Amino acid sequence: MDTLGGSLSMLQNPAIIRFLLQGVLFTLIISVAAVLFSIVIGTVLALMRNYCTSKTTRILKAVSVIYIEMFRNTPLLFWIFICVVFCPTPGFADRQMFGLSSVNNKLLFKAAVALILYTSGVIAEIVRGGLNSVAHGQIEAGQSQGFSMVQIMWFIVLPQTFRAIVPTLLSQVITTIKDSSFLANVAVIELMARTKQVLSAANRYNGLNSINVSDVFVLFGVAAAIYFVINFSISMTVRNMQKRRVAVKVKRPSVAAKDSQTGWACNG
């Protein structure tokens, strides 16, 4: 019981709490930024894969297929390692920002690039599911109204697509928040890495001069609780959203058949 008291006293240390909460902030910022960038890249990839089928543009489709399959079938950590070595950093990342040293910022930038590359492959498939759920007649209707292909996509197809895939995209945010913990492997400053750092220095803070099992339980328990609260609230939102959609579908059965196409894309 003695050691538990020591471990719990760490949580009353304001410096440690601030350190961990900053980690939470970085986790959230990295994940949300990664998802936003990935939505842009993923949409472009999905459009390329779905609609570049003519002879001249087929090369774009091939590029997109290779990109998507390459990133979906290799681990995220693999891309983090590669980016840490090969990814060039632009000038703006190479200085002191956010209270971090320039080395840390460079690492943060590289790791974030890896996360974006990886997530955009997954999101491309989600967007593609949404694109497929838009009835083909919509495109033909647009063409008959004299819209160009770009206009059809921008004004007709993409709005419907995104409405259909909002729940799946939100579940992808959960996955990305979990995936961002992989950045701990290259000592980027998000929650997971900081928890490990605190654990490795726990002997200095718990007043016992040794690291005990209770430290592991307390620190990882706190981190797990934080992750759980964030992710569970998102997943509850997703579930409510889907419930409402099912309710709408039951009222209008004709919508259901094509909406159900987007249903399965979510998994960890």
Next chain:
Amino acid sequence: MSGLFSPRAWSKIWIYRGTFLLGLLNTLKTAVVALLIALALGIIFGLMATSNKKLLKAISRVYVEVIQNTPVLLQMCFLYYALAFSGHSPGIIVTGFLALGIYTGAYMAEVIRAGIESVPKGQFEAAESQGFGYAGQMFYIIIPQSIKVILPPMTNVIVNMIKNTSCLYIVGGADLLSLTYSFVTGENTGGSYAPAYIVCGAVFFLICFPLSSFASMWETSLKKREQRVFQNSTPKEA
């Protein structure tokens, strides 16, 4: 891109091919054992989630939510350090397949639950009225109907699990990716970044790509069939 075209770097890979084979072996070993644990947990908790007992449902719900909403890396670190600091360190690979098995088990449970729930309730009632017990009902009536719904997402879960074996890196690493990393950063072997990563990535791709494309092909054909069947009748709830 150091040494992408240099024959020396590639020949170094060939000389140290044992490292990569060992890594692959460890990755596969972890994946297979973790898969067995995950299947066992998935079946148990999936069946619990579809039972009528409130308590069993609640237990299964808690397991799934807690595991799915926290990162696998954190679970693995937790398991590893908790066991290590309490004095019975189980070794890297054992930690790996325990943590991965428990993590993947939660996804398996969800997949199995969804599969069983996709079978209409009347089937359960019909089976019961014919005098099937619980086991017979599951084995003869429910499982054969739900297996086609279960298999594609389950394959996706397996692909993710194989990719997640790279988590082992954080607890010391004996899997393919960790060994590749220590190969390229090692004192005697270091330097040939590009060839080593290409080999490692290609191995992962060759394992995962067939599985994931099988899953998506099956999924597409299943949806097409379903649409044909349900086109004119009232659609099922998602």
